[in-house]
Amino acid sequence: MQTWIILCLYISSTAIEICTGIASPLQPFTTYDHSIQLEANIAELWWTVNNAAQEITFELHMKTIGWIALGISPAGGMKGADIAVGWVDSSGKAHIQDRFAFDKQKPVMDNTTQDWFLLKGQEQNGWTAIQFKRYFDSCDPMDVPIKLGTNILIFAYGLDDIDPCQAKVDITYHDDRRGSRILPLRSYADQPADAMLAGLDFVDFRFDNHAVPSADTTYYCKVFKSPSRFLTKRHAIAHEVLIDSRNTNLLHHLDLFECSSKDVLDDANLPDGVCDDILTGMRMCSSNVATSWAIGADLTTVYPKEAGYAVTGVNNNKYFMIKIHYDNPRLTSNLRDSSGIRFYLGNELRQYDLSYLVFGTLSSPASLAIPPNTEQFIVDSYCPPEATRNFPASGINVVSALPHTHLQGISVWTKLIRNNTAVQYLFNAEAFDFNHQFANRLSTPIKIYPGDAFATRCIYSTRNKDDMTLGGKRTIDEMCSHTFSYYPMVESLTACMTAIDQTAWQTIMKTSLPIDNIKLEQWLRNLTWTPKSVAQWQEFYNEAQRFIMYDRGSYMDFNVLPTIPKYEDLQVEPCNRKEIQHSNDQLCHESNDSVACQNTLFLFAFIFFVFKIIFL
Known part of the structure; x- marks a missing residue:
């Protein structure tokens, strides 16, 4: 047969x-x-x-x-x-x-x-x-x-x-x-074989059957201290996201942050609760990303052999905070969760410490205000050379990329800008899907040097919406972030994020009064949209002055860009793939009835031609 x-x-x-x-x-x-x-x-x-x-x-x-x-x-x-x-x-x-x-x-x-x-x-x-x-x-x-x-x-x-x-x-x-x-x-990035992690020491940071509020969106935070049984520095060689089997459809994303050593925490009363309620005065526990996971991604991530993540310290004074975004659109009550993260510890220290950099926009209406019924809306951000001024002269090595938006995002990319020229993409997620947000392993590490800059773009489609989409934490709001893992760790930059500057909003709103997010959202919600006004809004976003926030780990730094700088972009080469000699006649090259076979091919071509005339 x-x-x-x-x-x-x-x-x-x-x-x-x-x-x-x-x-x-x-x-x-x-x-x-x-x-x-x-x-x-x-x-x-x-x-x-x-x-x-x-x-x-x-x-x-x-x-x-x-x-x-x-x-x-x-x-x-x-x-x-x-x-x-x-x-x-x-x-x-x-x-x-x-x-x-x-x-x-x-x-x-x-x-x-x-x-x-x-x-x-x-x-x-x-x-x-x-x-x-x-x-x-x-x-x-x-x-x-x-x-x-x-x-x-x-x-x-x-x-x-x-x-x-x-x-x-x-x-x-x-x-x-x-x-x-x-x-x-x-x-x-393939999932590891079970044997690779079997027998290794591990550290778990996970919730303990805590109650999840019956709200459509909840950000829940809990701070942990690194276990006392490890008295010396240990490198994690992989981590696994532990999702409570009861809540596989409830978790939207999970972030783990390393708290700054300057934070003073009470070991007997570590913060635990809805993030907005406990993070006041705890900024240093929400800036240094230790890892991220988003819906649809693989659960286990293996680090490059050159680097590991330092989960424990010499004096056992490391603290971490888990932030989990629960998406509960049906407002289901009586939910309990014990999700978290596990770090697998290597038996030997690796050469470098792994760390993370984040680019993109702040998650607020001042950063993201996307008109409805729009096929494509572009939001650009830019991180200038000032951000990397204290990087080592030998550079750092970027090894993976995690693009992140919410429901309306369709594409995310970040370009490496050197001497005002785009050198290459750090990563280009041309095809982005909200439900499958993978941590993408780069085929080869990309070097970043002092003075390098970065251009990040998020593209959104709102053809399915009749009202504006604003930046925010809820799933129905939007975000634009691109997180990169790298080694060796530098302490001078953990994130570089932008927003439309207040002066730009005051100009377009024709006011000299201070503008907060509540006033801005009210004004935005009252706008009426036409194809012409959408085009004008895109032009505003292209040219508006930006506010830049540099997270330096132990402190925040700020700057203003009059507009997104112009740079010599990557050259788009026309597609001119040299045709390999695989023609239709190969389909029947060993047929016993070559004439009948060629007739069949002509029939296929004729049917296709008729189909185009009738249906296209």
């Missing part, structure tokens, strides 16, 4: 599970950098990213002797999906096709170029395996680029074979034999 495989790669926004057990009886053709289980005992995927060649090599295993699918979509469904079709025939020969889905219907042949390149294939014990590769960007208008940030994988399979040389024997409907997962294909 012939076995067919459809390999459809879709980029969009659904969850992805980590491969915790391989069910496929087939051994992968080679060793890969990453692997996941798309569906338990059904579908498994391996892949390796080659940044130099700008391509990814995939290997898909699925439990079927019919066709199978794995693919890339711009929005998470069939519409606009870039689809590769492959199979292993009765002689054991593997084949592949390139298809495109105009809507929720059978995908048609891509009549431009063949951009899914077959490498190997096999079938055994009811499973089929196909190895293939794809460029990040094929330059084909009927393909979907594999972007940095989150990518949505959609997979499906059928029970029957297809035959490309017989038009009547084609892809059959998959019914419910389908699924979708989301992950950052180009910057994925």
Whole structure:
């Protein structure tokens, strides 16, 4: 019996599970950098990213002797999906096709170029395996680029074979034999094997069955002291977010902060409660980020081998504060939570201390005021060279990136600016998804030197809203932050955040009176929006004077920028991918009836042409 495989790669926004057990009886053709289980005992995927060649090599295993699918979509469904079709025939020969889905219907042949390149294939014990590769960007208008940030994988399979040389024997409907997962294909950090962390000492900072208020949004904080059983400095080599199984849908994000040594805390009465109620006078317990986790991300993070996070100190005087954002839109009462974080301690100190930097905007109406019914609204922030003046001359090494917005965010990036020229992206989450906020591991560390500056951009879409979206803590409010882990630790900067300066607001509001967030929000809520006023608002955001806050760890520093500085930007190279010789005639290169096969290809092309005339 012939076995067919459809390999459809879709980029969009659904969850992805980590491969915790391989069910496929087939051994992968080679060793890969990453692997996941798309569906338990059904579908498994391996892949390796080659940044130099700008391509990814995939290997898909699925439990079927019919066709199978794995693919890339711009929005998470069939519409606009870039689809590769492959199979292993009765002689054991593997084949592949390139298809495109105009809507929720059978995908048609891509009549431009063949951009899914077959490498190997096999079938055994009811499973089929196909190895293939794809460029990040094929330059084909009927393909979907594999972007940095989150990518949505959609997979499906059928029970029957297809035959490309017989038009009547084609892809059959998959019914419910389908699924979708989301992950950052180009910057994925695999979950560690259990053996890697087994037997290590660990430190837990977690809540103790505390009551969660029945409010739509709650930020709950609790301060912990590093355990007394560790009398010397110990480095964590990984951390794991511990989510109470009762509350998997309640936690939106978790932040852990290291309190400044200047904070005076009573060990017998450490702060514990709603953050707004306990943080007055405790700013130093909410500035130095020790780690962050957001909804949809993997639970375990392994640090680079060169660096560890110092969880304990020589005199055991380290304090940490957990801040958890609970999202409870149904206002459910009587909720209890014991979530937290676990640090796994290495047996030896590593060469460097790991730390974190945060760029973006403050979370207030003065920072973010996004008009409704807008396809794309851009908010820029800038961290000038002054921020990094005290960095070591040898520089620091950025190793991971965590972009963060709320529901309306669709893209987040930060560029490294050196000598008024954009050198590269620190990270470009072109495809950002609120429900899957991964800590993206950089393929190679990026150096930052004294005098470097940073430009951060968050892009929002509010097509689904009829009122303004303002900066704030609630899930329905917005944020714009980009958190980077790095080594070695510097104490001169933990965050560099901006807001529209008060003088700019006074000018546009035509007042000389002081403006607080309450007055500003009232004024903003009364605005009427038209396409013209949205364009004017974007211009205001592009040119407005900025207020900058530098968090120096032990103190705060401030500055004002008359406008976002102009810099020589990165050059956008036109897509001119050199075509590899994989043409449609390869689909039937070993067919016994080449004439009939070519006729079938012409039929596909004709059907596609007619489809465009009727439906487009």
